[in-house]
Amino acid sequence: MAAREEGTGLGTLLVFLSALLAVTFPFLFNDSQYRSDWGTKRSRPLADSVIKYYYTLPDVCTALARQYGLSKREEAVLQLLAQKKTAPDIATELFISIPTVKTHTQNIYRKLDIHSRTELFALLDAEVPAAHEERILETEERRPA
Template identity: 35%
Template sequence: MHSSISTAMAMMAFAGFVYFLSDRISLNALVKSALPLTLCGFLLIPSEGFLGMVVSSYMISAGYSFMTLLIALMLYDISKRFGIMVLLLFCLKNAMQIFVVWGKDFAGMIERSGLTPGTQEAVLIIIVVALISSMAFILYSEKGLTSTWGVKFIETDLLDEQGREEKARTTLCDHLSSKHRLSPREDEILRLYAQGLNGPQIERELFIAEGTLKTHTRHIYEKLGISNRKELYALLGVK
């Protein structure tokens, strides 16, 4: 599970997957696969033979990785929307390591209980499967989320939509920049306008003076055949 060879094989497979299939994969489906993968991995632990343990280990590792990705995406989304310091959110995320320590302590208690090894393993699997199943029920129940927690905890559909919008915006800027032969700096400013930023925000983003931005913006207008910011936003589809 943690060998250099298996890590290299997994990363090569992942790199090929991203390169060839990333534009066909639903982020919503990807992040929701974390819990089923982990659950299946734990259920395979008692399987006889080497293959069962190998498959189980990879399923649990993949589930853990996808869950980490889901949490990171949610924290990023929260940080972006509400202007919360992302370091604070990741401190909360990393607090889950406490539960890893508690899990090891609990496993140690069962080991010292005097039960047979087979019984100990069965007890741990039952507890873990019950916890994961409960979590899956809560996370996948939209009604349960809104009534119990008061918020929509997972909004992967929104993240999918934002990803599509960003891709469309990038494609449009690529087209305009190439067609009208914008300079690298003009291209950079155009993309910031496409994100809905105003003049002062772009000046702070690029550390440039107001006069410099006005000059570049005027050149962009001339090359695109427009005359003002309103027309630029309309061309870029900025609301």
């Protein structure tokens, strides 16, 4: 009977310690510290979450389209390329043929002076406009915690 009570006390203690750790963990480690300690910190501060990255992507594509004089259709193709969609996926989504997608892609690359998707992704990462960055920070400040 004594062993049974000891086991119950130990189980209760373990449950209490687990609950205590679960409650205090968010206060001990903030998100950025947790990410950097575990090696999951992203290199781009604005893209610290996938949702935020894809939220900013259309705005970055629009800014690039205006800066480099892309047509509306090229801008739409650019946004889908930036989302890492393939030519057949883009053709299906925009209701155009695959050769037309490839032509738009070539025109985009020529106007942006790039030669591959890798260069496109590097350009998209580098071209976050300062005004857009400020707007994101303002939006985050207005959000309730």
